[in-house]
Amino acid sequence: MTRTPWWRNAVVYEVYVRSFADADGDGDGDLRGVRSRLGYLRDLGIDALWLTPFYRSPLADGGYDVADYRDVDPRFGSLEDFDALVADAHEHGLRVIIDIVPNHTSDRHPWFREALASPPGSPARDRYVFRAGPPDGSPPTDWPSAFGGPAWTRLPDGEWYLHLYASEQPDLNWHNPEVRAEFEDILRFWLDRGADGFRIDVAAGLFKDPEFADLGDRGRHEPGSPIYGRPEVHQVYRDWRRVLDSYDGERMAIGEVWTDDPDTLVRYLRADELHQVFQFHLQLAPWSAADFRRVVTGAIDAVAPTGAAPTWVLSSHDVIRHATRYEQPAGPPGTGLARARAALLFVLALPGSTYLYQGEELGLPEVLDMPADARRDPIWIRSGGTVLGRDGCRVPLPWAGKAAPFGFGPDGSRPWLPVPDAWRDLTAEAQSAEPDSMLAFYRRALRKRRALPSDLPDSIVWAESPGESLAFRRGPLTCVVNFGSEPVKLPSGQRLLSSAPVGDLLPGNTAVWLLDR
Structure with a gap:
């Protein structure tokens, strides 16, 4: 009998390291802080944790601007701290996935400093994407930065360098074999230290059109884009797969791939x-039965030809927290939290793996009223304060106590982003004492998920759904979600778990799991 790989149906918890737990009191979360909370993560019921970048970095983009891929930034700890964290996580039965950032480095990386000190056409500059611009002084192409403005910065010698994100994040030239060899060595460095896998940042963006065609009216992620989804990238991941497969322990990789095209997605999931x-x-997706059904059908259908499993994500460090998103369309107070509970049951019942984002188990809302002078996101900075950016979903976690920052760090420490006073009732400590809290619900849901029959199929069948509800069957399991405000009739079955009290009817903004009797 073939054993199912651990990652295929895993629940993975994203740890935004800087905002998780601060052990040394400098205001930044760190690896020792994560290590101190491993018992909390184990008791939550997850299978693995994904660590956002903790490498040496100036933090121009929250650590996604890497200056040294083989070391831990002192603000986050040391290599010894990483080793101890991995060892303890494995003792707790948890896998550890780490972020790898191959599209760009920091402008403080030794390679880029060497490039700046070298002349045009030099081998040092060939590791990055440098171009001469047209005589009128405009950038070489119309390519935009994801953070606003052009994706090119001009140097005093007249050449331009490419940065699809912040100017502090120069893009690497993946046509250069030295770049490819370097990253394979980086993978081995962390695999040798016990990493169980990698989350690949901007996984589809490594190669750019060698003809440097303008983007024009095309979206940056559309098929045929000159800056995303180039076919050359697939050989890189074939090479990386050989590296991963050479290690014991089912090491894995998951790519950040943005695409609406199923054929494009399938190529990344080929067996090699x-x-x-x-x-x-x-x-x-908005809170809507039709939209949830469309997304789930598309996701399952997209991966089906590959034999891979879909992945489900409600929140991450890049988007507004879903407890806040789900407040629209508006309902009575608490609507967003009720919908967030229902959405959790929905995704946990689906085939595939679920990626949780830290703090969603506490029902944390997006912080929309953060003071302007506290914001750090380059999106906010590059937009001149006209776009809020992602700071609101990255606020440090509230752990305990009655006063901000609620045990994020030692007494008297000040976190890198302010924690709202209104979170005093949302701490992990407060919610652990409340049987009906969001934290208690997440623990119950994850425990029930582990107890589901092990032979559930990797497919679903949509069932009859009255009103504004949505129902699907997965073998003996039925999940029903009422997206509307009016109660709907429930199908028969043994009730395993519901997101709110349920009688003969399923209330609005509520989900339930049923098992065939």
Whole structure:
């Protein structure tokens, strides 16, 4: 009998390291802080944790601007701290996935400093994407930065360098074999230290059109884009897969791939490439039965030809927290939280793996009223304060106590982003004492998920759904979600778990799991 790989149906918890737990009191979360909370993560019921970047970095983009891929930034700890964290996580039965950032480095990376000190056409500059611009002084192409403005910065010698994100994040030239060899060595460095897998940042963006065609009216992620989804990238992941497969322990890789095209998605999931790709559309979908059904059908159908499993994401460090998103369409107070509970049951009942984002188990809302002078996101900075950016979903976690920052760090420490006073009732400590809290609900849901029959199929069948509800069957399991405000009739079956009290009818904004009797 073939054993199912651990990652295929895993629940993975994203740890935004800087905002998780601060052990040394400098205001930044760190690896020792994560290690101190492993018992909390184990008791939550997850299978693995994904660590956002903790490498040496100036933090121009929250650590996604890496200056040294083989070391831990002192603000986050040391290599010894990483080793201890991995060892303890494995003792707790948890796998550890780490972020790898191959599209770009920091402008403080030794390679880029060497490039700046070298002349045009030099081998040092060939590791990055440098171009001469037209005589009128405009950038070489119309390519935009994801953070606003052009994706090119001009140097005093007249050449331009490419940065699809912040100017502090120069893009690497993946046509250069030295770049490819370097990252394979980086993978081995962390695999040798016990990492169980990698989340690949901007996984589809490594190669750019060698003809440097303008983007024009095309979206940056559309098929045929000159800056995303180039076919050359697939050989990189074939090479990486050989590295991963050379290690024991089912090491894996999941790619950050944005695409609406199923044929494009399938290519990353071929048997000799990535194990998983993120399917983000559910975290962008409005609270609607029709939209949830459309997204789930598309996601399952997209991966079906590959034999891979879909992935489900409601929140992450890049989007508004779903407890806040689900407040629309508006309902009575608490609507967003009620819908968030229902959405959790919905995704946990689906085939595939679920990626949770830290704090969603506490029902944390997006912080929309953060003071302007506290915001750090380059989106906010590059937009001149006209776009809020992602700071609101990255606020440090509230752990305990009655006063901000609620045990995020030692007494008297000040976190890198302010924690709202209104979170005093949302701490992990407060919710652990409340049987009906969001934290208690997440623990119950994850425990029930583990107790579901092990032979549930990797497919679903949509069932008859009255009113504004949505129902699907997965073998003996039925999940029903009422997206409307009016109660609907429930089908028969043994009730395993519901997101709110349920009688003969399923209330609005509520979900239930039923098992065939």
